[in-house]
Amino acid sequence: MDKQPSLKNYLFDPLWKNNQILVAILGICSALAVTVTMQVALTMALSVTFVTAFSSFFVSLIRKQTPDSVRMIAQLAIISLFVITVDQLLRAYLFDMSKTLSVFVGLIITNCIVMGRAESMAKNVPPIPAFLDGLGAGLGYGSILLLVGAFREIFGFGTFFDMRIIPENWYATFTHPDRYVNIGLMPLAPAAFFLLGLFVWINNLLTKRD
């Protein structure tokens, strides 16, 4: 960054141009595991955005008091604090969802995006820009999550947020075996890799980056 970026830049830069998943290739684990359906993807996106934004804010707030040697541990403690908050909230209000996400909520701690933002941005800038940057990174991550989730749910199950998109009577039956069938690969692991690979390709083509 050559010139002093404005507050708006902090928010919008990590959304697409510096998208953490597509450009920095961070936070892949959860991006692949929780995108089978839209509801799960949305919950995860919101949780990560919350954690990234607030942990960036607080890491930045104590950036002048933290000695370099204990920086990592201090950041991990702050991040865990917010992850535990999210985990307890999900258990209290969305118990079924927290069962579905199981360990992946806890794994937000080791989500490289949160740590990466804390390391590369929050420890160098004042709290407000750090908060916006964390928010942008979280939203950028969330948008890719939702995009992958949309493809996987529509083509894998024929639904979108559990609403039926592809009508029941289009499906193949014993009497009409030549009609539409769901792509069985979509809910499975490899499809997530293929989709993400394609998105990275598209992003590279659009931004003309090498």
Place this chain on the structure above:
Amino acid sequence: MWMGQYDLKGLLGLFIQSVFVQNILLFNFLGMCSYLACSNKMKTANGLGIAVTLVITVGGVLNWGVHNFVTGAGALSWAGLAGVNLSFLELIIFISVIAGFVQVLEIAIEKFSPPLYAALGVYLPLITVNCAILGACLFATVREYAFFPNLIYLFGAGLGWWLAIVLMAAIREKLAYSNIPHGLRGMGIAFIMTGLIAMTFMALTGINLDVSGKKPPVPMILNSGTEQNP
């Protein structure tokens, strides 16, 4: 306490299950970031694989102790505090144990085996934030393994991760000579290759060697693909 519901044959099944069938990287998608970042060179991949296997096994056993004697429901009964449930502290203690162990390991290796330190040293700090480690610990906690099944599961998970990254490094070294479309080079093709490797591992799906009699509570999200598909 030690063996849980497993006999020796069950342990072998659990081991194979965790290395191949439910490979932590290709089936559970954990430890992806360092996998993609460090699979360019065979040597790097190998070093990281060894380090992960070591940390996952020892860190996991330590966390098993934490879960069973400190943070689990009723785990503090040895101290006369049977009613206390500290499970909300589990995440922060687990990650601290892992980070602390990695730090101690780094110091110990540097002191006792400088050549090993030269080979592994740079990867050790990376491992703290490798989600495979925390993930395997959390999976083991959710499934409530006894001591030996826990040990075998974690060791298998580490080996599985090592296997996956070495496979990928071998392919990427060859890929360097291939003519790939411009925008797809680098990460794009790495994703697609990983997808293909994951597909070959999928051939093993459905084999259940985990013969403990009790079905492990695999999170719904991980097997929803096979069950909900109409």
